[in-house]
Amino acid sequence: MDRRNFLISLPLALSACSAQEVWAPEDVVARAIYREPGRNYLTLYTMKNVGSGNGAHTALLINASQRVLFDPAGSFKQDVMPERNDVLFGVTPRLEKFYVSFHARETYYVVGQTADVTPEVAEQALNLSFAAGPVPQANCARVTSRMLRQLPGFEGFRQTWSPNRIHDDFAQLPGVTTLEYREDDADDKTLALAEITAILRGEP
Numbered sequence: 001m002d003r004r005n006f007l008i009s010l011p012l013a014l015s016a017c018s019a020q021e022v023w024a025p026e027d028v029v030a031r032a033i034y035r036e037p038g039r040n041y042l043t044l045y046t047m048k049n050v051g052s053g054n055g056a057h058t059a060l061l062i063n064a065s066q067r068v069l070f071d072p073a074g075s076f077k078q079d080v081m082p083e084r085n086d087v088l089f090g091v092t093p094r095l096e097k098f099y100v101s102f103h104a105r106e107t108y109y110v111v112g113q114t115a116d117v118t119p120e121v122a123e124q125a126l127n128l129s130f131a132a133g134p135v136p137q138a139n140c141a142r143v144t145s146r147m148l149r150q151l152p153g154f155e156g157f158r159q160t161w162s163p164n165r166i167h168d169d170f171a172q173l174p175g176v177t178t179l180e181y182r183e184d185d186a187d188d189k190t191l192a193l194a195e196i197t198a199i200l201r202g203e204p
Helices: 003-009 026-032 093-103 119-132 140-149 163-171 189-200
Strands: 040-049 055-063 067-070 108-117 177-181
Touching: 040 093, 040 119, 040 163, 055 093, 055 119, 055 140, 055 163, 067 119, 093 108, 093 189, 108 119, 108 163, 119 140, 140 163
Parallel strands: none
Antiparallel strands: 040 055, 040 108, 055 067, 108 177
């Protein structure tokens, strides 16, 4: 599938798992903040191997007083969404699509699971994400599961290193909706990143 067409048609909807300090300036973050009106929700993203189904990465989109993406030890490096220790700010639906498209390729697909939560739970998740990073390599599921277990309604989640286990626990939440995102791009994510970067910069 052509990436540009995919990005246009993809409904709302994900990075390999280092602990490098990243701290965008306050004015940059303030300008980027995006608030989506309406319901509060969490969307768990799980990147899975096409052949084995094994989970390779976990990330959490949080729609609270602002919309952020907690991408622990993620590899989606871009200059549109400012970052503070694995939290990406200014996550509009369009930028969310780019994130998903970056991960979906011939060898991996992305599962997005969304659950509505109260404003209080969403805000707690937001604050936990601010305090969680930077996350070391390969610790994405461990840190995300620890965060979720602290939220009301998520106490039964297992502490785990496995993205698949978080996926399975999330699936048990009442009213959760699940979507899969697939592309047939080459396995080299640097090619996808270069194309996405060009689109974001408005290059032909």
